[in-house]
Amino acid sequence: MDMRGLYVKEEALLFGKTRSLVGVMTYPLETAGTDNLPAVVILNAGIMHRVGPNRLHVKIARTLAAMGLVVFRFDFSGVGDSKVREDALPFEKSALAETQEAMDCVNKVTGTERFVLMGMCSGATISFKTAYCDPRVVGAVLINARMHLHGMHGEVGSSIRDRTLARHYWRIALFSSFRAKNWLKAITGKVESWEIISKMVTGFEIGRLFSHKKKASSELNHVSAVLNSLSQRGVRLLHICSEGDFSLDYLHVILGDKLKNWRSDGRLNIEVIQGANHTFTLLWSQEHFLNVIQEWAQKELLHSDRVR
Amino acid sequence: MAPLYWERDFRLWVRRLHHCMGGNGLLNFIKIGGEIEPFYFCGPEKQLFGCYHAPRAEPSRDCGAVLCYPMGHEYMQFHRAYRQLGLHLSRAGFPVLRFDFFGCGDSAGNGEEGKLDQWLADISSAIGEMKRRSHVAKVCLVGLRLGGTLAMIQGAGREDIEGMVLWDPVVNGTAYVKKLRTLHKKMLKFAHVKQKGDKKSGKFTEILGFPFSQSLLVEVEKLDLLSIQTKPADNILVIQSDEEADQKQLKNNLENMHARIDFLHYPAPHMWTWIEDFGKVVVPYEILQSVVSWICEAYT
Numbered sequence: 001m002d003m004r005g006l007y008v009k010e011e012a013l014l015f016g017k018t019r020s021l022v023g024v025m026t027y028p029l030e031t032a033g034t035d036n037l038p039a040v041v042i043l044n045a046g047i048m049h050r051v052g053p054n055r056l057h058v059k060i061a062r063t064l065a066a067m068g069l070v071v072f073r074f075d076f077s078g079v080g081d082s083k084v085r086e087d088a089l090p091f092e093k094s095a096l097a098e099t100q101e102a103m104d105c106v107n108k109v110t111g112t113e114r115f116v117l118m119g120m121c122s123g124a125t126i127s128f129k130t131a132y133c134d135p136r137v138v139g140a141v142l143i144n145a146r147m148h149l150h151g152m153h154g155e156v157g158s159s160i161r162d163r164t165l166a167r168h169y170w171r172i173a174l175f176s177s178f179r180a181k182n183w184l185k186a187i188t189g190k191v192e193s194w195e196i197i198s199k200m201v202t203g204f205e206i207g208r209l210f211s212h213k214k215k216a217s218s219e220l221n222h223v224s225a226v227l228n229s230l231s232q233r234g235v236r237l238l239h240i241c242s243e244g245d246f247s248l249d250y251l252h253v254i255l256g257d258k259l260k261n262w263r264s265d266g267r268l269n270i271e272v273i274q275g276a277n278h279t280f281t282l283l284w285s286q287e288h289f290l291n292v293i294q295e296w297a298q299k300e301l302l303h304s305d306r307v308r
Numbered sequence: 309m310a311p312l313y314w315e316r317d318f319r320l321w322v323r324r325l326h327h328c329m330g331g332n333g334l335l336n337f338i339k340i341g342g343e344i345e346p347f348y349f350c351g352p353e354k355q356l357f358g359c360y361h362a363p364r365a366e367p368s369r370d371c372g373a374v375l376c377y378p379m380g381h382e383y384m385q386f387h388r389a390y391r392q393l394g395l396h397l398s399r400a401g402f403p404v405l406r407f408d409f410f411g412c413g414d415s416a417g418n419g420e421e422g423k424l425d426q427w428l429a430d431i432s433s434a435i436g437e438m439k440r441r442s443h444v445a446k447v448c449l450v451g452l453r454l455g456g457t458l459a460m461i462q463g464a465g466r467e468d469i470e471g472m473v474l475w476d477p478v479v480n481g482t483a484y485v486k487k488l489r490t491l492h493k494k495m496l497k498f499a500h501v502k503q504k505g506d507k508k509s510g511k512f513t514e515i516l517g518f519p520f521s522q523s524l525l526v527e528v529e530k531l532d533l534l535s536i537q538t539k540p541a542d543n544i545l546v547i548q549s550d551e552e553a554d555q556k557q558l559k560n561n562l563e564n565m566h567a568r569i570d571f572l573h574y575p576a577p578h579m580w581t582w583i584e585d586f587g588k589v590v591v592p593y594e595i596l597q598s599v600v601s602w603i604c605e606a607y608t
Contacts, residue, residue: 010416012346012357022346024357024414048586049387051413054517058414081344081359081391177502185498244500275502279584281495281517284504 008065015074015105020083021098023074024050025109026061030068037301038114038138039070039106043099043123045143045279049080052120053279056286060118063290064297072106074098099130103137114138116236116301118293121278124148131235132226139236139300141293144247144278149223149254160219162202163253168246169200176243177275223254227267236300238269240292242276242285269296344394349407350433354426357414358407358434359391360441361398371446371470371607372403372438376431376455379422380488380518381582383412386452389591393450396600402607403442407434409455420512420519424458424527431462435469446470448603449541454478457531463540471606472541473599476550476580479558481531487552488515491582499584516582533558539565545602547595549576572598 009027014020042057044050050073051058061071075082076091076098085094103115116139117127124145131137142148150160172182185191230237241248251259251270262268271292276285343362348355363369375390377383394404409427411417435447448471451459456477463469478484492515496503512519520528534557544567548555559571574595583589 009352010348010355010414012348012414014346020343022344022359024346046585046587047388048384051384053384053586054381055413055419080387081346083343172500176500178500181497190498242500243502275504277500277584279517281499281584282501282503283514283517283519285501286517 008062013105013109016077016082016098016101018083018086021074021077021101022050022081023072023102023105024061025106026065026071026073027110028065028068028070037069037112038116039072039103039110039112040064040116040118040297041099041102041106042071042073043095043117043119043126044074044076044079045120045123047079050075054281054286056120056280056289059286059290060293063294067294067297067302069297069301070106070110070112072102074102095126096130096133099126100134103134116140118143120144121146131230131237135233137235139238141238141240141296143240143289144242144245145239146245146247146250149226149251150219160250160253162199164246164250166200166202167249167253169196171249172244173200178244219254220256220258224258227262231267236269238271238296238300240271240273240289242278242280243272243274244277248272271296349437350430353416354410355416356407356410356430356433358405358437359394360438361394361404361406363401363403363442364398365401367401368403369401369607370444371448371603372405372442372444373397373448373450373603374431374434374438375404375406376434376449376451376459377406377408377412378453378455379409379412380520381491381516382453383408384586385579385583385589387413388589389596390452392591392593393596393599396596397603400600400604402448402603403438403444405434405438405441407437418519420521420524422521422524424524424531427458428462428465431458432466446607448472448607450599450603451475451477454484454528457481457533460533460536460540464536464538469541471543471545471603473545473547473602474555474558475547475595475599476553476555477533477546477558478528478531479533479553479555481528483553484531485525485529492516495582495584534561536561537565539567541567543568543606545570545572545599547572547574547598549574549592549595550580551575551577552580570602572602574598 007029009029011025013023013025015023042060045052057073061073064071076095078084099117106112113136115137117130117137118141119127120143124142125148127140128142128145128148131140173179186193255262263270273285273288280286280289345360347358347360349358350356375394377390378386390406394406397404408415409430411419411422438447447469449459449463449469450473452475456474459472460474460477463472495516512521513525544562546555546559546569559569562569576592579592
């Protein structure tokens with residue numbers, strides 16, 4: 001696979017209602033037989049600009065374009081090279097509107113009417129929300145998605161957050177592939193052990209477990225409704241979780257026993273990359289990550305009748 | 309359809325954005341949000357990504373600023389600062405071109421294809437592009453870390469560079485590579501990562517998530533700005549924020565070449581560590597403001 005950008009064509013664009021958002025479109029050089037494919041739109045990972053952490057978004061775009069897909073990476077307003085909005089629209093609304101504007105832009109340039117959204121961290125949350133409300137979205141790749149499935153209001157929100165962190169610390173300490181390193185850090189005093197221990201304990205505070213369980217059942221119904229709705233529309237979802245990130249713990253806390261069932265019935269497609277951190281810093285993990293994306297695209301986008 | 313709730317998460321996210329821009333940074337950012345033109349230049353084979361900031365104050369100055377980014381993880385950490393610098397300079401009436409070197413950012417090429425000769429040629433192409441777009445006669449290069457080193461080498465080899473800002477340039481390549489390797493080792497110790505296989509594949513060495521070819525590392529290790537004997541520009545600002553790299557000897561050397569030198573010492577050791585969470589990167593507004601003031605003063 002060549003990712004030098006020599007076998008794909010790249011174009012910088014200004015788009016959006018005020019032409020103040022910056023994006024880069026990556027086209028395949030050979031489009032024969034691929035003109036009916038959905039386009040991929042890659043969203044910012046937090047405040048990192050559109051090249052992505054360690055240039056990962058550029059690598060994804062070139063890999064997918066070499067497979068025949070059009071890929072568009074762009075910056076939300078106020079992030080990267082895009083101008084800050086002049087209206088008072090809150091970010092949670094502007095991000096959704098701008099993702100839709102990005103899809104409009106790709107539609108205008110290529111004629112594509114179906115899209116796959118891809119995002120890491122907060123980008124995953126926006127991808128999920130947009131997929132839920134925009135029927136043009138036929139797939140979403142949610143990379144280290146945290147807090148995208150449930151409500152964040154009040155006690156339930158903070159309880160879920162605490163339990164996720166507690167589970168994360170326990171898993172990292174006892175079961176992760178780099179647990180020896182973490183124990184060494186703790187023993188040599190190179191991490192704030194007491195703070196972590198306190199989170200490990202308080203996250204599973206007995207008193208809160210009962211109230212959480214009661215309220216969590218309504219959350220689970222909500223999550224179930226959302227996933228069913230996406231499934232009925234034929235939206236393909238892929239969750240990618242790094243071992244060193246707490247996105248996997250989040251899914252466990254939110255879905256509990258249902259996680260196994262939903263994975264086996266195909267409602268949730270989860271790939272876990274062992275030994276990788278949140279931003280896939282090491283090159284082997286970037287390569288592994290790209291292979292996962294490539295295989296998923298091959299199966300779900302290039303060879304799937306449902307999406308085409 | 310049932311509604312989704314995620315407002316609080318995003319409020320936290322926006323607060324972090326505000327924090328990483330240095331407290332009041334968000335307000336400044338909103339005030340100076342300006343027009344830019346993104347484009348590719350330099351032909352289809354080795355196309356480079358550039359962002360052109362047209363001058364936004366009248367009268368516009370007869371000097372354009374070409375901003376040279378640092379490499380690897382430093383590029384990721386300072387992209388936002390460079391964008392801010394571009395906006396501030398354009399608001400002061402300067403045309404500005406920021407560009408990504410070959411194999412970096414949005415430009416063509418893989419990371420391991422980077423070479424010093426190629427990057428020097430990229431600066432030359434960017435200067436040409438700046439002159440073509442803005443019709444200015446004078447050019448000021450602003451370079452950070454390895455970008456600063458390349459700017460100085462480029463300036464010493466040509467006569468049309470009027471001014472230069474060298475922001476923590478790599479004076480000694482061997483020390484720089486050693487520091488990068490140390491940071492990489494530290495990251496391996498502390499981050500939630502597991503190393504697999506040999507980090508040296510034979511063709512390249514991995515440093516903080518970026519591949520460096522063996523030939524590039526050898527080239528970088530040979531870099532020694534103190535050996536340059538030709539004045540790279542008439543007016544030079546040297547900024548030192550990394551305490552480990554002493555820039556005073558460079559300043560003395562440049563003074564001996566009869567260039568007009570200004571020296572700014574702004575200790576900021578926190579800027580020179582590896583940060584996984586880019587939301588925690590702080591834009592150094594004091595340094596950006598000093599650069600803008602210096603360039604404005606030099607080209608009134």
